[in-house]
Amino acid sequence: MTHRRRRVSARAPFSGVSVYDVQPQHQPHAPAAAEDPGPAPRTRRGCDALVDALVAGGVTTLFGVPGDTGVALYDALYERADDIRHILARDERHAASMADAYARSGNRVGVVEVSSGGGTTYVVGGLGEAYAAGVPVLLITSDIHAASRGTGALTEIDQVALFSAVTKWTRVAESADDLPELVARALREAVSGRPAPVALIVPENVLDAPTxxxxxxxxxxxxxxxxxxxAPAAAVAEAARLLSRARRPAVLAGSGVHVSGAWRSLEELAATVGAAVATSIHGKGAVGGDCPWSVGVVGNNGALPGANALLREADTVLLVGTRANATDTNSWTGPARGGVPVIQIDIDPGRAGRNFPGAIALPGDADTVLRQLLAEVIPVDDSERALRLTAVRAAAQTPAPAARPVEPAPGDGPRLLPDEVVRVVCAGLPAGTPVIADPGTPTPNVAAYWKQREAGREVIVPRGHGPMGYAIPAAVGVAMARPGTPLVSFTADGSFAMACGELETVSRLEVPVLFVQFTNHSLGWIKMLQHLYSGRRYFGVDPGTIDAVAVARACGVEAHTVGSTAELQERVADFAERPRPVYLDVEVPHMIDYTPPVPAWDRGPAGNAERPVY
Incomplete structure (x- = not known):
């Protein structure tokens, strides 16, 4: 009896089995012959050792794009398809974004694979965001044959130098025998200290070598x-003393709270000392929206005025798992450098207190150090706690400044307001729905208006570098980390143009994603900067329009243009009832006409031409 392989439909949802199954094919009766011993056992190669090590390390999903130097690796992946799923992306940068979002959503290492040359140079863009945002990603890249080094071989590039700015650990495997230990070391390094990308470079001769x-x-x-x-006991005691004596304490929480799972400890500390809790964009959800001490996102992108004012007026500020950079602190005004006592918890000792000279540094795991503080602080009395809580609720409910009215230009179609779009989508989907937002119009509106009731990392916004084109591929990564969970991805027409090829990936995998595109026919963020700070001299910011609905449909995704709030509500309700890949294109005003919640821009129309410090 011989066998043939039958390919399972590419659209079949993954069920943990190989993409191939084996079925018998009966041959016509033939005279008996000597039994065929079959093919000789194949020599175990470096590529087999590499894939086995990934499986042993708990890797179940691998994002990547094949190339010449990685053919042997793909052969090994074929043999382990029951154990590790390969997600074919359409671009290496997007594959890295998938791995990044997978890591954030699942709080685990995301793994991306590319080949030498163009694959390596493309993937750097995706790794840059992960490196700046503290996301653990393992990059596995194949390389040219070691014997071809220095010959100008096709795709030759110094990969160690190339990745030096976007990884914290990089190694070249020179022997197939070293691969199991190198993979295990790479996975450990990615999650040790401050999480970040790491890279393992494997020449093709090592992939082919017997081992x-x-x-x-x-x-x-x-x-x-x-x-x-x-953290050191003496520093904890000093920090606890400051928090206990403060009259207007506040906390600024970042993504380190999510990585540590410190949500409950953070809320308990806030209630104990009577401290307001604000978050960076990366830290959104560090406390749930139902927490009475929550004031939402602060900083210069997506913050409402009351939250920024509360941080600005605090007399002691605790920073937890955040870079606390200029954007997070509204250009160093909340808290002000040198203005009030600052305490900073960070897993990286080199970052604790870096941006606030004189701060009390508490290097350590966020949850562990918060528990240390809880054991030392003196609880605020009930009457004082009630007064502080009233002030926190007032700050959280301070409305955004009134946006300038939108006057439709002749010939304009219907336009929806971006904040209204976010509210409608949020209201129409179940609590806990994961959400992703691209830079530009999506980021400040999602940061300010997406209401998250429970604590946890439900909102993913790439604010390490703020790369356009992140939200479409990132949706694939979140879908793989949380299989079967419907999610929403907010993008914009500029980002769509950079990443629309991945809609085919979405269609192929049939992941349940509702895409909502804000369309204003420009590179809106940069055009707004030119509007405010360059005398309204617009240059290089008005590309032509792409029919996103037609492109999405061509990729196999259901798509619609939405022209009214009522229609948007209907489309969202339909998705909630029957989750599937859906793309909605929504015309919105330009930022020039309807300013998003970016505090520095509120001052621009009043004549303040000074650009904010980022």
Missing amino acids: RARPAPDAAAPALPARRPG
Whole structure:
């Protein structure tokens, strides 16, 4: 009896089985012959050791794009398709964004694979965001044959130098025997200390080389965080004394709270000392919207006025798991440098207090250090707590400045307001729905108006570098981390043009994503900067229009143009009832006509031509 392979439909949802199944094919009766011993056992190669090590390390999903130097790796992946799923992206940068979002949503290492040359140079863009945002991503890249180094071979590039700015650890595998230990080390490094991308470079001769190396028997998926160190006792005691004496304490929380899972400890500390809790964009959800001490996002992108004012007027500020850069602190005004006592918890000792000289540095795991503080602080009395809570609720409810009225130009079609769009989508989907937002119009509106009731990382916005084109591929990563969970991805026409090819990936995988595109026919953020700070001299910001609905349909995604709030509500309700890939294109006003919640821009129309410090 012989066998043939039958390919399963590419649109079939993944069920944990190989993309191939084996079925018998009966041959016509023939005279008996000597039994065929079959093919000789194949020599175990470096590529097999590499894939086995990934499986042993707990990797179940791999995002990538094939190339010449990685053919052997794909052959090994074929043999382990039951154990590790390969997600074919249409671009290496997008594959990195998928791995990034997968890591954030699942709080685990995301893995991306590319080949030498163009694959490596393309993937750097995606790794830059992950590096700046503290996201654990393992990059595996194949390379040219070691014998071709220095010959000007096709795709040759110094990969170690190339990745030096976007990884915290990079190694070249020079022997197939080293691969199991190198993979295990790479996974550990990605989650140790401040999470960040790491890279393992494997020349094609190493992928092909014979080896008997296998993963260690105790190989296991590394936890995130890898360790939970506490802060020095003396520093904790000093910080607790300041928090206990403060009359207007406040907390600024970032993504480190999510990585550590410190949500409950943070809320308990806030209630104990009577402190308002604000978040950076990356930290959105560090406390739930139902937490009475929450004032929402602060800073210079997506903050409402009351939240920024509360941080600005605080007399002691605790920073937890945040870079606390200029954007997060509204150009160093909340808190002000040198103005009030600042305490900073950060897993990286080099970052604790970096942006606030004189701050009390509490290096350590966010949850561990918060628990240390809880053991030391003196609880505020009930009457004072009630007064502070009233002030916090007033700050949280301070409305945004009134936007300038939108006057439709002759010939304009219907336009919806971006904040209204976010509110409608949020109201129409179940609580806990994951949401992704691209830079530009989506970021400040999602940061300010998407209401999240429970604590946790539900909102993903790329604010490490703010790369356009992130939200469409990132939706694939979130969908793989949370299989079967419907999610929403806010993008804009500029970002769509950079990433629309991944809509085919969305269609192929049939992931349940509702895409909402804000269309204003320009590179709106940069045009707004030119409007405010360059004398309204617009240059290089008005590309032609692309029919997003037609492109999405061509990729196999259901798509509609939405022209009214009522229609948007109907489309969202339909998606909620029957989750599937859906793309909605919504015409919105330009930022020039309807300013988003970006505090510095509120001052621009009044004549303040000074650009904010980022």
